[in-house]
Amino acid sequence: MSEETIDLMIEGGKASAGPPLGPAVGPTGIPIGDIINKINEKTEAFKGMKVPVKVLINSEDKTFNIKIGTPPVSELIKKELNLKKGSGTPGKETIGDLKIEQLIKIAQMKEDDLAGKTRKARVKTVLGSCIPLGIMAEEMHPRELSKLIDAGKYDQKIASGKTELTEEELKKIEEENKRLKEEVAKHKDEYLKRAKEISGQMKGKTTSEIRKKMEEGEIPHEIIDEVCPKETDKDSGKEDKKE
Numbered sequence: 598m599s600e601e602t603i604d605l606m607i608e609g610g611k612a613s614a615g616p617p618l619g620p621a622v623g624p625t626g627i628p629i630g631d632i633i634n635k636i637n638e639k640t641e642a643f644k645g646m647k648v649p650v651k652v653l654i655n656s657e658d659k660t661f662n663i664k665i666g667t668p669p670v671s672e673l674i675k676k677e678l679n680l681k682k683g684s685g686t687p688g689k690e691t692i693g694d695l696k697i698e699q700l701i702k703i704a705q706m707k708e709d710d711l712a713g714k715t716r717k718a719r720v721k722t723v724l725g726s727c728i729p730l731g732i733m734a735e736e737m738h739p740r741e742l743s744k745l746i747d748a749g750k751y752d753q754k755i756a757s758g759k760t761e762l763t764e765e766e767l768k769k770i771e772e773e774n775k776r777l778k779e780e781v782a783k784h785k786d787e788y789l790k791r792a793k794e795i796s797g798q799m800k801g802k803t804t805s806e807i808r809k810k811m812e813e814g815e816i817p818h819e820i821i822d823e824v825c826p827k828e829t830d831k832d833s834g835k836e837d838k839k840e
Contacts, residue, residue: 601625603652605636609643612636618652625656632661639665642706642760646676665709670726673703678774684731684781685817692781694733694773697742697751700724702760717755721746736773785820792816792824
């Protein structure tokens with residue numbers, strides 16, 4: 598079997614007959630329009646994003662296969678909410694809220710990579726990735742939304758594949774995420790204050806002891822690293838072990 602692989606970077610939904618796709622496909626006798634349509638269909642959900650695409654062409658039986666590469670689910674979630682990173686304390690601090698349409702969108706983006714056999718199962722997989730990031734969904738904990746999905750409450754929306762939000766919905770999401778960001782900033786100041794208090798109270802103690810006390814006080818690791826970074830323990834002459 599003679600198979601050729603064409604690697605491309607395509608903007609979602611905008612494949613064309615130009616180079617490098619056109620010149621590579623032309624000699625094979627496979628209708629380039631069929632390949633373009635399939636690429637655009639599979640990358641439609643990536644509008645505005647560059648997507649890695651592999652076109653596998655069998656020149657003997659004139660068939661082809663399209664494989665779409667995607668970022669990790671966690672990265673797609675953060676992109677939907679314009680976040681650079683997840684929560685430092687996901688069990689206590691929420692930094693964003695996704696709508697069911699956004700979960701469906703991500704599930705469709707990762708359709709070729711997720712293990713779930715149905716769209717509903719893939720949406721639940723995406724939902725599970727929200728938990729360690731400190732992300733809510735439909736204004737509730739992801740586990741609560743998962744139960745409602747199991748109960749069939751969102752069957753119609755999931756089956757429709759609707760991923761577009763109205764201007765009103767987008768505005769509401771923006772306002773909610775702005776509120777959550779302000780809350781996170783406020784909590785960060787509180788954590789910083791507590792961490793500095795502990796550091797001052799434990800003056801003369803080793804770095805490890807101070808960091809342990811901060812952890813017991815449930816201060817996020819990023820705040821601990823900022824106030825009391827890991828370093829060689831000058832008191833004992835031993836380097837702190839990495840956590």
